Amino acid sequence: MDNQEEINYIKRILDAGETNLFSYFLNRYSNSIYLLILRIVPTKEDAEELTQDTFLKAYRKLDTFKGDCSFSTWLFRIGYNTAISFVRKRKIIFPIIDESVLENVPDEAVKTIFDKDDDENLLQRLEVAIEKLNAEEKALITLYYMEEKPVAELAIVLEMTPENVKVKLFRVRKKLYVLMNSENL
Amino acid sequence: MKQDKALIKVLKSQKDEKLPTDFNARMMTQIYLVSAARKKRSMVLSYILISTVSISLILLATYLLTGHLSFNFSFRIAASFFSPQSKTIFGFSVYIALLILLLMFIDRFFRNMHEKKRMEKS
Numbered sequence: 001m002d003n004q005e006e007i008n009y010i011k012r013i014l015d016a017g018e019t020n021l022f023s024y025f026l027n028r029y030s031n032s033i034y035l036l037i038l039r040i041v042p043t044k045e046d047a048e049e050l051t052q053d054t055f056l057k058a059y060r061k062l063d064t065f066k067g068d069c070s071f072s073t074w075l076f077r078i079g080y081n082t083a084i085s086f087v088r089k090r091k092i093i094f095p096i097i098d099e100s101v102l103e104n105v106p107d108e109a110v111k112t113i114f115d116k117d118d119d120e121n122l123l124q125r126l127e128v129a130i131e132k133l134n135a136e137e138k139a140l141i142t143l144y145y146m147e148e149k150p151v152a153e154l155a156i157v158l159e160m161t162p163e164n165v166k167v168k169l170f171r172v173r174k175k176l177y178v179l180m181n182s183e184n185l
Numbered sequence: 186m187k188q189d190k191a192l193i194k195v196l197k198s199q200k201d202e203k204l205p206t207d208f209n210a211r212m213m214t215q216i217y218l219v220s221a222a223r224k225k226r227s228m229v230l231s232y233i234l235i236s237t238v239s240i241s242l243i244l245l246a247t248y249l250l251t252g253h254l255s256f257n258f259s260f261r262i263a264a265s266f267f268s269p270q271s272k273t274i275f276g277f278s279v280y281i282a283l284l285i286l287l288l289m290f291i292d293r294f295f296r297n298m299h300e301k302k303r304m305e306k307s
Binding site for chain 1: 188189190191192193194195196197199200202203204205208209212213215216217219220224
């Protein structure tokens with residue numbers, strides 16, 4: 001189903017009161033939203049509750065969806081904002097890395113290390129390093145690598161410019177490299 | 186940047202995590218509740234709006250009739266209720282009102298039936 005058909009579904013929900021059609025959006029997007037939120041918040045229970053909040057908010061605000069982006073992008077933005085608000089309230093602290101350290105990381109080294117997908121030790125270290133990223137960075141890599149969202153849509157979800165998204169992606173890779181190679185952080 | 190195979194592998198390995206199987210059903214129950222509450226709220230709001238407008242119109246009419254047109258209510262009501270001609274008019278009005286009530290009841294009955302059928306289908 002393409003974006004236009006999804007917009008038609010939304011119109012039918014709003015105009016004809018066909019609430020049952022909302023189950024289509026649940027079936028299609030609930031797991032993706034859950035996985036994004038699960039990356040950002042600490043526990044599965046929190047992620048499930050926030051996924052629930054996301055869909056309730058989406059249903060309540062359905063009339064504000066103008067169709068200027070895809071419905072999934074709009075839904076991811078609600079999910080992301082819900083998860084970010086939760087993290088801010090809980091005041092979860094993430095390690096901060098000095099800018100100069102990131103600038104000194106050679107691009108080639110980052111490229112080489114992330115191109116190996118058969119080294120179990122490296123994959124484990126990478127998993128640990130991802131957990132140490134802040135909420136925005138986790139959302140960024142989850143949407144880009146796992147959901148395979150294009151940069152333009154990421155910019156809408158994260159409310160930043162496409163150029164900013166590219167720069168952030170580049171820096172996150174460097175940050176992961178630093179985190180993987182330092183045990184103290 | 187999508188050649189970052191290690192990153193893709195680690196992130197996609199989490200795709201096995203799934204929501205409980207009854208999540209969508211539970212969610213739909215909540216959505217129906219929100220939808221029903223919204224309908225009820227809009228109905229109450231429309232009743233309040235209609236009542237406010239009606240009362241305002243009655244008050245405005247009373248004010249205009251008594252204040253600007255020197256209309257005497259007690260005299261008019263007595264004259265119109267107790268004449269033989271007014272009794273016929275009153276009887277006819279009651280007959281029309283009852284007919285309207287009956288039609289409204291039939292309309293409501295068929296609407297409910299239609300709504301039930303639609304819910305069963307969905």
